[in-house]
Amino acid sequence: MEEIANLFHGFAVVIEPFNLMLMLVGILLGVIIGVLPGLGGANGVAILLPLTFSMSPTSAIIMLSCIYWGALFGGAITSILFNIPGEPWSVATTFDGHPMAQKGRAGEALTAAFTSSFVGALFAVIMITLVAPLVAAFALRFGPAEKFGVYFLAFCSFIGMSKEPAFKTVAAMMIGFALAAVGLDQMTGQLRLTFGSEYLLTGFDFLIAVIGLFGIGEILLTMEEGLSFKGRTAVISPRVVLETWAELPRYWITSLRSCIIGCWMGVTPAGATPASFMSYGLAKRMSKTGHKFGTGEIEGVVAPETAAHAAGTSALLPMLSLGVPGSPTAAVLLGGLLIWGLQPGPMLFVEQKEFVWGLIASMYLGNVAGLLVVLTCVPLFAAILRIPFSIIAPIILVFCAIGAYTVHNSTFDVMLMLVFGVLGYLMKKCNYPMAPMVLAIVLGDKAEEAFRQSLLTSQGSLSIFWSNGLVGTIMALGLIVLLWPLIQSGWSRVFRPAAA
């Protein structure tokens, strides 16, 4: 096969000492960037982009994409250890990852997260290697209506997922939608809900909300519980990696499902965030131990991490073949391609073979290198939890404040973070789930945009959401997932008595 021959040529390009060194540097920088809340992969890559102008395009993209992999790996670390997701797609990892850390199983959670990330990425790279042209054609079929269908499915897979009443989930989601509506209305170009304030121009950034809701809220709760952090009793042995690996193959169905969801979301391009949430939601529905999700199930870490990484990796495909970035970081990389004089698009695969296949080969090697780097550090990361909470809490607070500040370089955001912290604490106390709210803040405006674009196209008719097989299937799936609890209870009411 031609692809395989090209790929091996790509490996030959990557395995130059200089490129290998760049790869390691990239991974390490990426992990650091991923760990610091606020300084996400997109910012990190943007800051380092000018450094690469003096390199060859292939070396430059290898380094930058390795920063990207590193940041994807790193995002899981703070989510699990401190319940602070550094990136939107790490939110779902906190649901089970953090409870595991609290039970003293941080090492296992980290190993599971890193390994799943690797599996997801590998699956996506293999897909890119073999079926890139087909996938690009599929992505072209996604107009506004199809995009809205995907967001709709992501939201629906969340309702009825929480242990709390579905109405609490809906309420939290609606608050999220309201917050997402603040700022500029993309469709009319006018400002909404800013009340003339300059600070509200930018709307509520997801990162600030999440740092506050999760990070600060968590610290407030732990303080109330008497400054004890259960994780510190954990016994950490280097063997934890091998022990976890022995357990992971059991979840292969979840893994495979998450890989497929991830690739689909990454290519369309809805992105890693809906992928991670959708995958978590479906795993909870379909797993035998689904009712225990949220209390520290390893499967609940595997599902979102696999999907997020599969999506993050496959997001590079539409960028290369169509020039549309599937994620914010991919958008910055796209800018880089243009600066290096490479024109992303259908011709890139034809005219710049060395570059494209070098990049794909670096995806394979970069992920292996990344996995090795982060896995060797698992005991080290897990050991952080042994530091007494009274020492680590102020450090986390400082990092949260820096993270919130760096989003827009504004002190107003630091205050906002504290307000969200109090809100997070209150929501936890009243048993309102925070994840639907976060999901709505991240995807609310995008979903709204897609919805209104669709209606503009159809001149106001809702039938556009059933106008072809693709969008119709996605919408039907969404409705089934939304109404599943009702269907389930209706089913048992009709058939159980008969059986008994």
Next chain:
Amino acid sequence: MTHLDLRSCSRVAALGLAAAFMASMPSAAQAAWEPTRPVEFIVPAGTGGGADQMARTIQGIISKHNLMKQPMVVINKAGGAGGEGFLDVKNSKGNPQKIIITLSNLFTTPLATGIPFNWKDLTPVAMLALDEFILWVNAEKPYKTAKDFIEAAKQANGSFKIAGTGSKQEDQIITEAIQKATGAKFIYIPQGGGGAVAVQLVGNHVDATVNNPIEAVSHWRGGKLRPLCVFDSKPVEYHEKITPDGQTWADVPACKAQGLNVEYLMLRGVFMPGGASNDQVQYYVDLFKKVRETPEWKDFMRSGAFNTTFMSGDQFKDWIAKEEKRHEELMKAAGFLEKK
């Protein structure tokens, strides 16, 4: 509708340059101003967009060729259609270590949103280039000229769709101008970014776009899109082969020559906060002149088929004032002004 007359501009430019040269002679003898801290380069748009690419290219060129002693830091402030960035620079009055790159949202954002900002709050430094706009259709469609397309749009009776970047910004202004000039009606569908707009057209979800050259060129080369005409007074002067069958940018006719009387070019310029001294402005003008001489910049201009007009000083100010008036008229006619 007023037009940009580039020929008279270049005549004024020659005079302006001569004047600037004479004015700069005595000041060169004195100790010229230089930044003493890292320079913040504000981008009032998101990462990955056209303005962001240009800013980061400039940053790369400056550091590669050591054109400045202090480092340059690019900061995106995209909120409120760039309003966040403009207000930030407005509030940094007297800070010479801050510059901002602008696009047409310099005019459109304050008009559409009513935020308290006008370009007069800033100190104009220089025009770096002008971005062209091209009318694109899907290559599967039968239209070969702008005339064919407009006729088909009239036949379709208002059901043709044009996708563009953002709302009440340049793409929608051009769409409005086309409607006004031809009487054909279109549905305008706002999208997030130029790349997404082009893909909507490739996927046949809309009928046309007015993408910048750089946003759609790869699909043209891939045989998916067809450029019909460029919204400029004459074809673009780039004769390098673009498509496999040997077409060049210069082969794309001006819209005017095809009976579509619409012209629009987008400013890519640099501004400083208000209250900057002449020395400080001159420092940046000289800096950008050096940037323009580098091969990297020339490549960048060629890849995006930019119009490389350069202006500074009073000539630039006059140009901005004229453009502001034109945008106000265009947006008023289209009903895009913020309702008080």
